[in-house]
Amino acid sequence: MIRTSTSPEAPATGAWEELVTTALLGTDRRTPPGGTPGRTAPVALLDAAAVQTVRRRAGLRPAPAARRPEPAPEDPRPPLPAAAARRLAMLLADRPGTAAGRRGTAPDLMELLPQWLAAANAHGYAPPPEALPALLDAARARTDLRPAALGFGGPRALWLAGLNPDWRFALRAAPGAGAARSGSGDADRVRKLWEEGLFAERVALLASIRAHSPAAARELLAGSWPTERAEDRLMFVDSLRTGLGPDDEEFLEQALSDRSRNVRSTAAELLSALPGSALAARMAARARSCVAVDHTRGTPTLVVEAPHECDSAMERDGIAPKAPAGRGERSWWLGQLVEAAPLGTWPGRLGGRTPREIVALPVADGWQGELHAAWCRAAVRQRDAQWARALLGPPAAPDAGGPGAVSLAERAKLLGTLDAAERADWVAGFIAAHGLPEAFQLLGVCAVPWAAPLGRAVVDALNIARDAGSYPWSFSGVMGLAERCLDPAEASRLDGLLAVPDEAEDASPGAGGYWAEAFQRLVTTLRLRSAMAGELEAARTG
Amino acid sequence: MTQQGVRWSADQVLALAPDAASRKAGSKLGAAGPWSEAGCSDEGAVWGLCKGSGSRPYQTVVDVAGGAGPAYKCSCPSRKFPCKHALGLLLLWASDDGAVPSGQAPDWAEQWTAARGERTGRKRSTAGPASGAADPRAALRRAERRAERITAGVTELEQRLADLLRGGLAPAEQAGYGLWEETAARMVDAQAPGLAGRVRELGAVPSSGPGWPVRLLEECALLHLLGQGWLRRERLPEGMSATVRSRVGLPVSADGPPVRDRWLVLAQYDTADAKLTTRRIWLHGADSGRTALLLSYGAAGRAPELALPVGLALEAEVSSYPGAGQPRVALGERFAPPAPVRIRPRGVTTAQAAARYGAALRDDPWLESVPVTLREVVPVPDGESWQLADAASDSALPVTRVARTHPGLWRLVALSGGAPVTVFGECGHRGFTPLTAWSRNEEEMVTLC
Numbered sequence: 001m002i003r004t005s006t007s008p009e010a011p012a013t014g015a016w017e018e019l020v021t022t023a024l025l026g027t028d029r030r031t032p033p034g035g036t037p038g039r040t041a042p043v044a045l046l047d048a049a050a051v052q053t054v055r056r057r058a059g060l061r062p063a064p065a066a067r068r069p070e071p072a073p074e075d076p077r078p079p080l081p082a083a084a085a086r087r088l089a090m091l092l093a094d095r096p097g098t099a100a101g102r103r104g105t106a107p108d109l110m111e112l113l114p115q116w117l118a119a120a121n122a123h124g125y126a127p128p129p130e131a132l133p134a135l136l137d138a139a140r141a142r143t144d145l146r147p148a149a150l151g152f153g154g155p156r157a158l159w160l161a162g163l164n165p166d167w168r169f170a171l172r173a174a175p176g177a178g179a180a181r182s183g184s185g186d187a188d189r190v191r192k193l194w195e196e197g198l199f200a201e202r203v204a205l206l207a208s209i210r211a212h213s214p215a216a217a218r219e220l221l222a223g224s225w226p227t228e229r230a231e232d233r234l235m236f237v238d239s240l241r242t243g244l245g246p247d248d249e250e251f252l253e254q255a256l257s258d259r260s261r262n263v264r265s266t267a268a269e270l271l272s273a274l275p276g277s278a279l280a281a282r283m284a285a286r287a288r289s290c291v292a293v294d295h296t297r298g299t300p301t302l303v304v305e306a307p308h309e310c311d312s313a314m315e316r317d318g319i320a321p322k323a324p325a326g327r328g329e330r331s332w333w334l335g336q337l338v339e340a341a342p343l344g345t346w347p348g349r350l351g352g353r354t355p356r357e358i359v360a361l362p363v364a365d366g367w368q369g370e371l372h373a374a375w376c377r378a379a380v381r382q383r384d385a386q387w388a389r390a391l392l393g394p395p396a397a398p399d400a401g402g403p404g405a406v407s408l409a410e411r412a413k414l415l416g417t418l419d420a421a422e423r424a425d426w427v428a429g430f431i432a433a434h435g436l437p438e439a440f441q442l443l444g445v446c447a448v449p450w451a452a453p454l455g456r457a458v459v460d461a462l463n464i465a466r467d468a469g470s471y472p473w474s475f476s477g478v479m480g481l482a483e484r485c486l487d488p489a490e491a492s493r494l495d496g497l498l499a500v501p502d503e504a505e506d507a508s509p510g511a512g513g514y515w516a517e518a519f520q521r522l523v524t525t526l527r528l529r530s531a532m533a534g535e536l537e538a539a540r541t542g
Numbered sequence: 543m544t545q546q547g548v549r550w551s552a553d554q555v556l557a558l559a560p561d562a563a564s565r566k567a568g569s570k571l572g573a574a575g576p577w578s579e580a581g582c583s584d585e586g587a588v589w590g591l592c593k594g595s596g597s598r599p600y601q602t603v604v605d606v607a608g609g610a611g612p613a614y615k616c617s618c619p620s621r622k623f624p625c626k627h628a629l630g631l632l633l634l635w636a637s638d639d640g641a642v643p644s645g646q647a648p649d650w651a652e653q654w655t656a657a658r659g660e661r662t663g664r665k666r667s668t669a670g671p672a673s674g675a676a677d678p679r680a681a682l683r684r685a686e687r688r689a690e691r692i693t694a695g696v697t698e699l700e701q702r703l704a705d706l707l708r709g710g711l712a713p714a715e716q717a718g719y720g721l722w723e724e725t726a727a728r729m730v731d732a733q734a735p736g737l738a739g740r741v742r743e744l745g746a747v748p749s750s751g752p753g754w755p756v757r758l759l760e761e762c763a764l765l766h767l768l769g770q771g772w773l774r775r776e777r778l779p780e781g782m783s784a785t786v787r788s789r790v791g792l793p794v795s796a797d798g799p800p801v802r803d804r805w806l807v808l809a810q811y812d813t814a815d816a817k818l819t820t821r822r823i824w825l826h827g828a829d830s831g832r833t834a835l836l837l838s839y840g841a842a843g844r845a846p847e848l849a850l851p852v853g854l855a856l857e858a859e860v861s862s863y864p865g866a867g868q869p870r871v872a873l874g875e876r877f878a879p880p881a882p883v884r885i886r887p888r889g890v891t892t893a894q895a896a897a898r899y900g901a902a903l904r905d906d907p908w909l910e911s912v913p914v915t916l917r918e919v920v921p922v923p924d925g926e927s928w929q930l931a932d933a934a935s936d937s938a939l940p941v942t943r944v945a946r947t948h949p950g951l952w953r954l955v956a957l958s959g960g961a962p963v964t965v966f967g968e969c970g971h972r973g974f975t976p977l978t979a980w981s982r983n984e985e986e987m988v989t990l991c
Contacts, residue, residue, distance in 0.1 A: 023759045026710025042707035043700075049763035050770075054907045056760075057971045058900035062892040062937035066924040071960030086552045086637065090569050093556060105593060106570035129959060129981070130988045133952035160956050163923060520593070524575020531573075531637070 016052045019045065072159035077126035083535040084120070085128045091116055092134040105517050107525040111484060113138065115448075115529065117148035119536050125152075132157050136167045146170075172200050194220055199232060206239045214243035218251055230260040237266050244270055249277045256316055268318020272340035273381050279317055280342045286314065287341035288349050290334055291371070294364065300351070302358075304367040306330035307337065331370050338374035343387050355390035372405040380413045388414040389422075395429030412441045424451035431457040436465060440477050449487035458482055459490070462519075463497060471511050472518040483522055488530035494523050550606075550851045550880075553989060555632040557810060557852060558612065560845035564622050564629060571630020574641045580634060581645040586879045588635045588642060589651035592627045594618065602627040603651045605658060607879035612849060615654050623845065688733050692790060695732025696769045699725065699741070703766055711755050711762075715748045736791030740765050764908055781866025785906050788865050796872035798862030803827035805834070806855040806883055808913075808966050809977035811991035814842065821846040824913055824966070824977065825860070825871075828885040833913045834860055834871040848873070852978070853987040854880035867905030869913060886980060887966060889917025892932050892939045895969045911970025918962040921955045928955075930974055933962035940973040950990030954979050957988050965990075 015033070022030045027041035032048065039047065080088065091113045120127075127135065132153055139149035150157060150170055161170035193205050210217035221236050228236065237255055240248055248270070255267035256279070271279035286307070294303045307314075310321040310333050318340065323332035343355070350358050363371055372391065379387040391406055392414050399405075406414070415423045427442045428451075436458070446454060458478065465475055472479060497519040501512040552572070559565040571577075571592065578599065580590030586607025591599040604624070605613040614628040635642040647655065702725055706714070714721075722745030729738035740761070747758045771778065771786040778786065788794050805825040812821045823836040838848035850856065859874035890898065895914040902912045918933040927946055931938035945951055945967075954976050957963055967976040967990075977991045 020756055020759055023707055023762075024710055024712045024755050026708055026712075028708050029710065040704065042704040043766075045707050046703060046763050046766035047770075049759050050767040050907075053760045053763045054767075054903055058903045060896050060900065060971060062896055062932075062939055063929065065931035065936050065938040066922050066929055068920055068922050068931065069960050083637070090552050090572060090633070093552075093565060093569050105576050106567075107573060107575070109569060128986075129956045130953040132956040133949060156956065156959050159959065160952070163955060164952065517595075520575060524573050527575060528573045 015048075016056065019049050019052060023049065069163065070159075073155040075126045075154045075156055077124050077154065080120065080125045080128060081535060081538040083538060084125070084532075085131070087532055087535055088116065088120075088127070088131055089134075092131065092138055105520040105524060107483070107521060107528050108480075111480070112525070112529065112532065114145060114148060115484060116532055116536075117145070117152050119533060121148060121151050123536050125536070126154055127152055127157075129156055132160050136161060136164075136170060140167060140169060172198075172204075190220075194224070199235075202232075203235055203239065206236060207242065210239055210242045214240075214245060215247060218248060222251060230263065233258065233260060234262050234266060237263055237270070240270060244273060246274060246276060249274060253278065256318070264316070265318045265320060268340065269381070272318070272342075275342035275344060275382060280340070282313075282317055283337060283340040284342055284345040287337045288345060290337060291346075291349065293350050293361070297364075300361060302350070302361045302363045302367070302371070304334065304363065304365065304371060306334040331367075335370055335374045338371065339377040339381070341378065343375070343378050343382055343384050355387045359390040359393075369405050373407075373410065376406055376410045376414060379417060380410075383417045385417050385419075385422075388417040392426065395426045396433035400430060400434065408438060408441050412445050415442060415445050420447035421451060423447070424454040428454040428457040431461050436461045436475055436478050440481070443478065443481050443485070446485070448485045450485050452487065452490070455482075455486050455490050456493075458486070459493065459497075466497075466511070466515045469508050469511060471508055472515050479518055479522065483525040484529075486522070486526055488526045488533070491523050491526040491530065494519055494526075498523065550632065550636045551853065552633055552636055554851040554853060555629060555636050557989070558624055558632070558845070558849045559629055560622050560624070564624075564626055567626035568629025568633060571626055572633025572637065574634065577631070577634060577641065579648065580631065580642045581647065582635060582642050583647055583655075584644065585655070587647055587651060587655045588631055589647055590631045590634070590642070592618075592630065594627075600627050601650050602631045603647075603654050604628050604632055605655055606632075607876070613658060623847075688792070691732050692734045692737075692772065692792075695729050695734050695737065696772050696790075698728060698732075699737060700766065700769050703762055703769075706762065711758050714758060715754070717748070721745070734791045736789050737765070737768070738791070740768070768908060779866075781905060784864040785866060785868065785908075788863065788868075789906075789908050794864055796861040796863045796870075798864070798871070800859035800861050800874050801827070801830060801832070801871075802857070802859045802877075803830050803832070804855045804857050804883055804885070805860065806885055806887075807850045807852045807880070808833075808887070809989065809991055810850060810852050811977065812846070817842050819844060819846055821848065823848070823850055826885070826887045828855060828883055831888065833869060833887065834862075835869040835913070836860075836873055837870060851880050852989050853882070855883040855885070856880045865906070867902055867909075886964070887915040889915045889964050891935065892916060892919065892930065892937050893935075895939065895974070899969050899971070909970070910972070911968035911975070913966070914969040914974075915964060915966045916969075916974070917964055919965055920960065920962050921951070921958050930965060930976070939969065942970075942973040942975045945973075945975040948991070950976065953988060954990050957981055 018033055022032045022045060027045055032041055032045040079085075091109050135149055135153055136157060139146045139153075146169070153170070158170060161167035190205065190209070194202060197205065206217055206221065209220065218240065221239075225233070225236075237252075240252070252267045252271050256264055256271070258264050258267065268279060271277045272283060274280060290305050290307060292303055292305070294301045307330060310319055310329075314333070314337075315321055319333060319336045321333075323329045346358055347353055347355070350361075353361070359372070359375070362368075375387060376391050378384070379391060392411055393400060393404075393406075397404075400411070415426060418426070424446050427439065427446055430442060431439050431454075439458075439461075443450075443458070449455075450458070459482075462475060462478070462482070466472070498516055500516040555572075556565050556568070559568055576593040577590045578593070580588075582588040587603060587605050589601075589603045592602055593599045600616055600618040602616045602618075602625075603614070612624075612632075614624040616625050616627045618625055618627055620626065631642075722741055726738045726741040726745075729735070729741055744758065744761055744765070747761060748754050750757060768786065768789055771782070772790050775783045775786050784794070805827055808824040808826050810821065810823045812819050814820070819840040819842065821838040821840070823838070825834045825836060826832070827834065836848065836850075838846035840846035856876055857878040858876040860871035861874055862868060863870045863872070895916060898914055899909075899912045902909050916930055916939070919930040919938075920933055921941075922929045922931045922938060924938075924940065927943075928941040928951060929938035930941065941951065954963070954965065957979050964980040965974075965976045966978040967974050969975075977989070979988050979990060980986070981988070
């Protein structure tokens, strides 16, 4: 609506401009053109302006079209089932920051969004296009949501983000993904992005290629390696962690002589996670010389002789020579050697014992903490379930909840090397023996939804905590986890906990009511999750 | 028809919320957890008990098929209307997961719906033409007195406009709102609220950015035209005379013959100023093909009471307000609860849309915009702004400034993805305001307002 009508345009426009000029200056200073007998100058001006205004508006025509945007790429995924699309709209409508205070019995929808996105992505659905702005806004506000939100958003979300500066983050997060999606035939674009892209774009590109084709990523990296800046090299070498394999050894061996110490130590760390590598063999030889079984005592005992120096060969293999403040140099070196040595070294070295037997051996001279901690790190790095199991010990052991030789943080990492069912069983056993206060960190590494025995252990423990007369917010962390992780099929088990119990004399005032409310919220959330899952399943059956 | 076929979407329910906080609170209650004994009837009542923080659950009933939009009743103390419980209950009902089964209403719900039915029935029977006409002669005298006051107001306004043009518009940039506020107050005294509103808007023009003198002259000229129209109203054709009376602000009632149709609710949106929230609801007659406007008002900060489910059609009668080309109607009797229809308004090109606005000015030169459905248009970025461009030609309508800053525009862009879509909105001299869009298959209706 920019142009007025064509043929009478020139005179009309001229007359209008004359009117505007006169109106700005005032009829006292400038006489309006024309003029009607019997009308004063200002009224005549208003008369003429009224005619012109209506005439201009009535004659409006469309403007010439600007350059059209490239259409969004096709999204081949099937559309979301209608009920799931409604659910998504509700989850996205629940923006944080509008309400505060006690949560009552209502579920926290925003906390369910990550789970919903993961499930929708697992089903491979395409989002309803009109939901994309809200989805991008949510991802903008919460960085933890971005990978899943952008994955779900798909090509149209990136297309849309290209038109709105508020959503620029989406382009930064996913340019590599875009390049990788467009197919391997697009090698030129990859090469160009690798050579000219911003650092973040290059990291993302490398990561996405590494995920599909580890060798191609390594070759891309090797091509420009000598010219990269030290801090960039560190990020790039770290990207090899994904899909690490024996083929990477040669490249990593070369990186051991890198100018940057951080690059060297990262390369060494990665090599030590390859038990067949030359570096692992060198570390094994060094570590073997430090630990032995002493049979001269009453029971066989491990004795430790820590290294006396850190020579240049050790340093080249990634051993940091300088200990942090407050730590002895020799124990510092020992810890690093044992951590980097293949765990397969030890049974042969220590009299053919199994990992469990080795861990059970007493350790002389207070070296147990240092040695076991190093073995824990090695088990995590080498993803060795047998050693992890030995180091974790039985969940009900009195020192499993601390202060034993292995800390809770280390136990959580060790659990990560076990398969989901074994992990859940171990944590269930731990909760049964030690209760909830120490279990939070361990629950965080368990697969969602929780396996039945684990879920039951958590609910039982919450029930016990309630009977013990504490307040539910002492367990809000576990409660929040339970809302997101408990299997929705367990909801009916909780029915007995929803009632407000009679207040016992020694109980905390009002605690019963708050517990009932917390359990109601738990049940509501579980029901909601079950409905969410059902809605996403709908199209499969229909 | 059972209620199963006419459940609303979550969007439609959330559109009833009076504010963002209610929307959020309502969303949280839209799950089975806090609800018990929920159910719905074939007559359009939905009820349930909601566990709150107190010992007694709140009793919530909604009449979805109510005479003038849904009606709500809740035993909670909230002053929001509808309250979060009513919204939550409707969301639960909308989510269609068996949580709100069909059934017999419990006593407490039944009592309210029955009482409501009686009330609306009684209202209908007394709302005949005889009402309010207790003393026609007194009414006529009142009307004459009011017309005299308006005439005096118009004369004063004309004088002020003439003074303004005599001294020139240039100083108006510094004059600020004061001058216009005072004049607007005089128009309120003269019982011409329509004039008062236009005068108040004049005050905002000088600070509205580049090109303000042109806009100020246009608005002054149209105000002058309206004043002149009032002074000569006896000599105008009947339709134009009615338009002038209603633009000046005389109360009018919808006296057109009732038109029964299936009315598709195209769009519903609110605008608010310090004193009043105005709700505009656009309807499209499935059989008549007519586009009609329902207006509903609420005191500041309150949602207007009338709310209709966008995307569904209700079978109802509407009556036109007087005035030629006037789209405004009043909602009369409703015959069936809202239900989905496949009917979509016929779309036009951008050139036809502009022509339609031009033609409508013949009947109402003060018209800001007309309702239009654009067929096969693509949202196109144009510098800081956006356009809707015809897929098949080189012409485009600019998106209005108001719509440019609204999140709905991005929903439209996302829906289109660079491909043509059908868009309903308001088209006028400021450009096009998109309100509703359909994707290419025209199956899903997406609200943009």
